[in-house]
Amino acid sequence: DTGVSQDPRHKITKRGQNVTFRCDPISEHNRLYWYRQTLGQGPEFLTYFQNEAQLEKSRLLSDRFSAERPKGSFSTLEIQRTEQGDSAMYLCASSSVGFSNGYTFGSGTRLTVV
Amino acid sequence: AQKITQTQPGMFVQEKEAVTLDCTYDTSDPSYGLFWYKQPSSGEMIFLIYQGSYDQQNATEGRYSLNFQKARKSANLVISASQLGDSAMYFCAMREGIQGGSEKLVFGKGTKLTVNP
Numbered sequence: 441d442t443g444v445s446q447d448p449r450h451k452i453t454k455r456g457q458n459v460t461f462r463c464d465p466i467s468e469h470n471r472l473y474w475y476r477q478t479l480g481q482g483p484e485f486l487t488y489f490q491n492e493a494q495l496e497k498s499r500l501l502s503d504r505f506s507a508e509r510p511k512g513s514f515s516t517l518e519i520q521r522t523e524q525g526d527s528a529m530y531l532c533a534s535s536s537v538g539f540s541n542g543y544t545f546g547s548g549t550r551l552t553v554v
Numbered sequence: 555a556q557k558i559t560q561t562q563p564g565m566f567v568q569e570k571e572a573v574t575l576d577c578t579y580d581t582s583d584p585s586y587g588l589f590w591y592k593q594p595s596s597g598e599m600i601f602l603i604y605q606g607s608y609d610q611q612n613a614t615e616g617r618y619s620l621n622f623q624k625a626r627k628s629a630n631l632v633i634s635a636s637q638l639g640d641s642a643m644y645f646c647a648m649r650e651g652i653q654g655g656s657e658k659l660v661f662g663k664g665t666k667l668t669v670n671p
Contacts, residue, residue: 473657473658473659475659480663481663481664482558482647483645483661485658485659488657498658529597533599542591542602545599545600545601546598547596
């Protein structure tokens with residue numbers, strides 16, 4: 441297993457367009473998380489899945505954002521009608537029960553909205 | 555109020571010396587966990603060390619140790635024998651309600667560590 445994989449690594453889009461990011465967690469991890477990191481800040485929690493169920497959502501996740509995890513494997517994060525303020529690094533992480541080993545993060549998708 | 559405060563925007567250390575990165579936290583939950591992550595310029599968050607609120611001993615992982623002072627609500631990261639590859643951003647994070655509560659991590663703003671040769 442090569443860790444948490446995110447695709448694409450970079451995305452440049454025009455304001456108003458829709459974008460979708462994909463995250464493939466470590467295969468034996470049943471928990472998956474999305475975070476957003478803007479320049480000079482620490483990551484901010486967006487949402488959490490346990491298997492296919494979305495159990496927690498931040499108020500940061502406006503109605504333009506939607507996340508899915510069909511079949512409890514990979515996850516997608518979609519942003520509709522992108523705005524310049526959506527420009528950030530979108531990080532995915534996964535974990536198993538027993539978080540003392542930490543959450544394993546992917547390398548992120550850097551979104552630039554122009 | 556900030557849940558996690560990292561007061562050092564930047565720190566410099568000479569190679570082979572030890573360095574302490576500060577972190578204070580704010581919670582009323584008796585059950586919580588504290589994490590430190592390293593973020594090199596490549597962007598990936600690398601887990602370093604974990605301390606549970608009920609752990610009696612300070613956590614250690616190789617050259618990393620966590621100086622946990624519960625009464626002061628501080629969880630400082632100590633890196634011994636610094637290496638050039640330690641140059642990165644370091645983030646302190648907390649998860650509250652580890653016994654059945656929220657799954658989210660709350661991060662501080664980070665400290666940029668530069669190791670000089």
